[in-house]
Amino acid sequence: MTERNERLERLLGPTGPDIGCEECFVRLDEYVELELEGHDAEARIPGMQAHLDGCPACREEHDSLRALLS
Amino acid sequence: MTVACPVPVERNWVEALSADGVERDEALAALHELLLRAARFELGRRRAALSHVRGEELGDLAMQAANDAMVALLGKLDTYRGASRFTTWAYKFALLEAGVKVRRRAWQGREVVLEPESWPSFADEGPTVESGPEGAELLTALQRAVREELTPHQRAVFTALALNEVPIDVLAERLDTTRGALYKTLHDARRKLRAELQEAGYMEEENE
Numbered sequence: 001m002t003e004r005n006e007r008l009e010r011l012l013g014p015t016g017p018d019i020g021c022e023e024c025f026v027r028l029d030e031y032v033e034l035e036l037e038g039h040d041a042e043a044r045i046p047g048m049q050a051h052l053d054g055c056p057a058c059r060e061e062h063d064s065l066r067a068l069l070s
Numbered sequence: 071m072t073v074a075c076p077v078p079v080e081r082n083w084v085e086a087l088s089a090d091g092v093e094r095d096e097a098l099a100a101l102h103e104l105l106l107r108a109a110r111f112e113l114g115r116r117r118a119a120l121s122h123v124r125g126e127e128l129g130d131l132a133m134q135a136a137n138d139a140m141v142a143l144l145g146k147l148d149t150y151r152g153a154s155r156f157t158t159w160a161y162k163f164a165l166l167e168a169g170v171k172v173r174r175r176a177w178q179g180r181e182v183v184l185e186p187e188s189w190p191s192f193a194d195e196g197p198t199v200e201s202g203p204e205g206a207e208l209l210t211a212l213q214r215a216v217r218e219e220l221t222p223h224q225r226a227v228f229t230a231l232a233l234n235e236v237p238i239d240v241l242a243e244r245l246d247t248t249r250g251a252l253y254k255t256l257h258d259a260r261r262k263l264r265a266e267l268q269e270a271g272y273m274e275e276e277n278e
Binding site (some may be wrong): 015030068070 | 115153175254257263
């Protein structure tokens with residue numbers, strides 16, 4: 001992807017289903033444990049990855065929970 | 071501020087927190103300790119954003135985050151379904167509260183720009199969408215779509231969050247709304263803009 005496209009994608013966010021901030025928080029603990037156990041977390045919780053790509057605050061919380069548990 | 075987080079011993083937290091007397095008091099104290107540890111961990115990770123904040127205030131922020139997380143968690147205790155370990159479930163409350171406090175403290179006193187006048191800062195950032203003739207057209211199309219296709223509220227939210235990269239919790243506080251409501255607005259705005267650019271031939275259409 002070109003830098004221009006990357007910039008545009010960052011502005012316009014991910015495509016596809018996005019579970020939103022509330023549902024992200026509800027299922028974040030489950031998602032991170034699935035990831036750390038090597039499961040396909042996105043298959044179990046569809047739309048989480050798109051949300052984490054589009055919401056920097058939820059992404060930070062995801063990354064922190066992963067780091068805390070690792 | 072890096073804090074080691076030993077794996078806590080699993081216990082029947084829900085039962086202990088729902089009990090009476092000493093058992094509940096002990097569970098509450100252990101839970102608070104766990105939440106404070108997670109809050110300190112988060113503040114340690116975000117230390118760069120708080121380089122101007124004194125150590126004493128950092129300690130207060132961690133304690134406030136743990137206290138707020140405790141209240142939020144206890145209010146949702148009956149929603150815990152065991153999809154993860156209880157401690158993992160609990161940690162996320164402290165990480166959320168600490169993260170929100172860090173972002174708001176880092177932006178304390180800073181202006182949040184909600185108007186599209188902030189476009190120039192976007193155009194000045196290194197290689198951007200406006201490089202080259204086609205890029206200039208794309209930028210013009212995007213600016214037009216932001217101006218004409220979005221509602222005033224969508225435009226303000228898109229400008230602040232996507233263009234100016236204001237943290238969503240900071241904007242939520244300034245606009246007296248929630249992170250979820252703002253993200254929904256941003257999501258709708260992005261979908262409109264993407265559709266406009268696709269229709270104008272600047273982006274390929276995706277199958278959602």
